[in-house]
Amino acid sequence: MPLTQSLYESAEALNQEFAKEIVALLKQGIDERGRASLMVSGGRTPLPLFKALSEADLDWSRVDVSLVDERWVDESSDASNTRLVKQNLLVGKAAAARFIEMKSPEADAADAVIDCEGRLSAVSQPFDVLILGMGEDGHTASLFPCSEQLADGLKLDSGRVCIATQPTTAPHQRMSLTLPAIVASRNIFLHLTGDKKRQVLEDAVANSTATEKPIVAVINAASVTLKWAP
Template sequence: MALTQQHFESPDALTSSFAATLVSILEEGINTRGRASLVVSGGRTPVGLFQTLSQADIDWSKVDITLADERWVSEDDDASNTRLVKEHLLRNKASQAHFVSPLTDDEDANSAIAEVESRISSMAQPFDALILGMGEDGHTASLFPCSEQVEDGLNMSSGKICIAVKPTTAPHQRISLTLPALLHSRNIFIHLTGDKKKAVLLDALENDTEIQKPVTAVVNRAPVTLMWAP
């Protein structure tokens, strides 16, 4: 287990430092390899980070951005992570970034796997930076402990990039990157705010299996930096 913890006095201080770190990572990717890739997560926590990043003065036309997971809803739905990313990150200077959508017109996410895997495979890889969140049940991306698909998502030898997921404790079918796809990243961050979520993460790492708290599967296999503020 390799978890580095960076604690900040406030969410604003976290946002400022985290944005600067990500800009440096993306610039290195562009300068070294010609393109850079960023995998983000949805939810309320990263909104401020997205807004700050959108103003960063880098060559966004050479940056590929996708989501670690997405709810299988239309883009105009309030629950859509794609909508969140487009409203808060893919604007201002970052409007020039190349967004790799995890959504198709298929009614069922299972029917979209081949297409979405093809899109993800076209991105600059390993991903330069991956930003994960975590639910209070220990899920990360859409690898839910309650879902029948969790073992498939955590399978390191499946060869799958994406899976369709139907959690039993949360609404909407999902599409999610698998654990091996998530781990194919040069820099992995878990972005959390609040004492409760940090306590869940640290307790999970001490006391739970990967099936019980899938976030531990990431930390068990790769260097991860926790970016946390109260």
């Protein structure tokens, strides 16, 4: 499917306008269905966006927030997306949102897939807003090209919402949404900054298969809007 592009002159402009768009979509979900859902990714790129969202006027008590993927680490770890979201998004006005965690006590993420799917079933679905990032290897969520579990994660007819993955090029076992769970979302955004990431994306779309650059699998299967700034 064609990739819609929204390009901004600065990251600040992107984050302010993107936050307004997300809030409008969540308000629409609340108005139409009583609750709305926001699925977010970790990393440094979304931190200013999280700040803008946390200050937004919205009935956050009717919003479910969860993660696109999570590293299988304790919340005390700097690598925890749960920690990042709690400290940067679920503060201020957005503290009233209901947060559904991916991480659970099992030592092996593979033993927690069913439990994670059960918890995510409480989230308003299809997800109203889902925000992806992308690594320089073309991975998105925790669907890594180097992972043995990639083929299962990309099966559109798998019926699975979550998958445990183990990248060989990055630390930590992960829990990730599957491709079918991602592409079922009502609004899918790819949030990137910097020329290098945009170049990786353009090269992936032009020259790579879905297994070589998993972001291509999402773009091929759903309508995705790129939000990009230098």
